[in-house]
Amino acid sequence: MNRDRPAREQPAHKRPVLECSVPDRFAHERPVSDRPARERPVPDVPVRQGPGGNPPPARDPGLSGGDAAYASLRVVLVPGINDSGPEHWQTCWQRGFPAWRRIAQRNWLQPDLDGWQMAIRRALGEPSPPALLIGHSFGALSSWYYASRFTGRIAGVVLVAPAEPVRFEIEDRILPVRLPVPSLMFASHNDPLLTFGRAQYWADAWGSELVDVGEAGHINAQSGFGEWPHGLGCVEQFARRLALAAGQ
Numbered sequence: 001m002n003r004d005r006p007a008r009e010q011p012a013h014k015r016p017v018l019e020c021s022v023p024d025r026f027a028h029e030r031p032v033s034d035r036p037a038r039e040r041p042v043p044d045v046p047v048r049q050g051p052g053g054n055p056p057p058a059r060d061p062g063l064s065g066g067d068a069a070y071a072s073l074r075v076v077l078v079p080g081i082n083d084s085g086p087e088h089w090q091t092c093w094q095r096g097f098p099a100w101r102r103i104a105q106r107n108w109l110q111p112d113l114d115g116w117q118m119a120i121r122r123a124l125g126e127p128s129p130p131a132l133l134i135g136h137s138f139g140a141l142s143s144w145y146y147a148s149r150f151t152g153r154i155a156g157v158v159l160v161a162p163a164e165p166v167r168f169e170i171e172d173r174i175l176p177v178r179l180p181v182p183s184l185m186f187a188s189h190n191d192p193l194l195t196f197g198r199a200q201y202w203a204d205a206w207g208s209e210l211v212d213v214g215e216a217g218h219i220n221a222q223s224g225f226g227e228w229p230h231g232l233g234c235v236e237q238f239a240r241r242l243a244l245a246a247g248q
Contacts, residue, residue, distance in 0.1 A: 067097070069239040072246065073132045073155055076123045077102040080137030080163070081111055087221040089228040090136060096227075101125075103139075111168045116142035117149075130155035130246065132239060137163050137193065137218065141174050144183075144206065151180045156242045158235055159185040159208060161219040163193040176205035182245075183208040184238045186231060188216035188223075209238075 077090045077100060084090040094100055103119035120142065124131055131154050135143030140162035147154040157179065165174035185208040187199030194202075196212075203210040211234055217223030225231070 069236045069243070070097070070100075070132070072243050073130055073239060074124060074128045075100040075132045075134065075239075076120060078116070078120060078133055078135035078139035078143045079103070079108075080135070080139040081108065083108045084136065085221055087226050088136075089219075089221070089225045089231060090134070092227045093134075093232060111138050111170075113142060113145055113168075113170055113173060117146050120146045121150075124153060128153065130242075132156050132158065132242065134158040134160070134235065135162075136160045136220070138168065141165060141168070141170070144179065145174060147179055147181050147183075148175075148177075154181050155246065156181050156238065157183040158238065159183060159206075160231070161186060161188060161191055161194065162199075162202065164198060167193060176202065178205070178207040182238070182242060184211065184234065185209065186211045186213050186219060186234075188213050188219055190215045191218050193218060 075097065077084075077094055079088075079090055079102070083105070090102070094102055101123045103116070103123045105115065105119050107115070116139065120133065133143040133147060133154060133156075135141070135158065137160075140159040143157050144159060144162070147157045162185065165171040183206055185199065185203045185206075187194065187196055187203070187210060189196045189212075191199070200210065202208070211231075213219060213231075216225070219225050219231075
């Protein structure tokens with residue numbers, strides 16, 4: 001199999017790129033630049049250390065300032081291969097929102113779609129309110145896969161830097177078909193695991209809103225994405241729309 005070929009031909013029409021503003025509570029963290037905001041990553045606040053090297057409590061106001069947006073949702077963080085380390089935005093967000101859940105894996109090194117699916121199911125619990133899955137890389141693909149199969153449990157999906165499915169030989173399971181639930185995708189122009197053109201293709205195929213993060217690598221800790229307030233602000237707006245659509 002030629003892994004360099006695209007999984008499908010790109011459609012002629014791409015979905016418009018979503019403009020997403022930083023919440024007012026993060027206004028002091030907006031970068032100063034002549035380029036439009038969507039053409040560059042927003043710098044992140046470094047991860048702080050508390051006494052003894054332990055993470056400090058959530059900021060007030062700060063990451064936990066949008067609790068009301070998630071009141072009717074069970075939020076589940078879905079990291080990708082190798083999990084997300086202490087400086088990764090998923091871990092930072094989890095510290096800011098202690099009620100959020102996170103999948104647990106016995107083997108974080110093996111890209112096992114079925115294993116990730118079972119981990120999501122365990123994290124959701126029984127019974128559970130409508131869930132918002134927030135996945136990164138392979139975790140984004142796993143979130144898509146779970147939402148495509150168990151629509152009744154999922155209110156929406158956030159897909160951050162999803163990897164190209166053919167890289168993991170799962171292109172026969174991650175398909176270019178519209179998700180039955182709302183989805184929000186973040187993509188970078190220099191992501192080594194997915195070109196921006198392919199991100200536009202997948203966003204169009206899945207019916208996802210697309211946020212252009214600029215030249216942001218794989219949108220992870222190595223690219224400087226720690227607390228990532230811009231991303232959190234977009235997710236908060238997305239969660240509020242989910243609640244509104246559900247009549248909450």
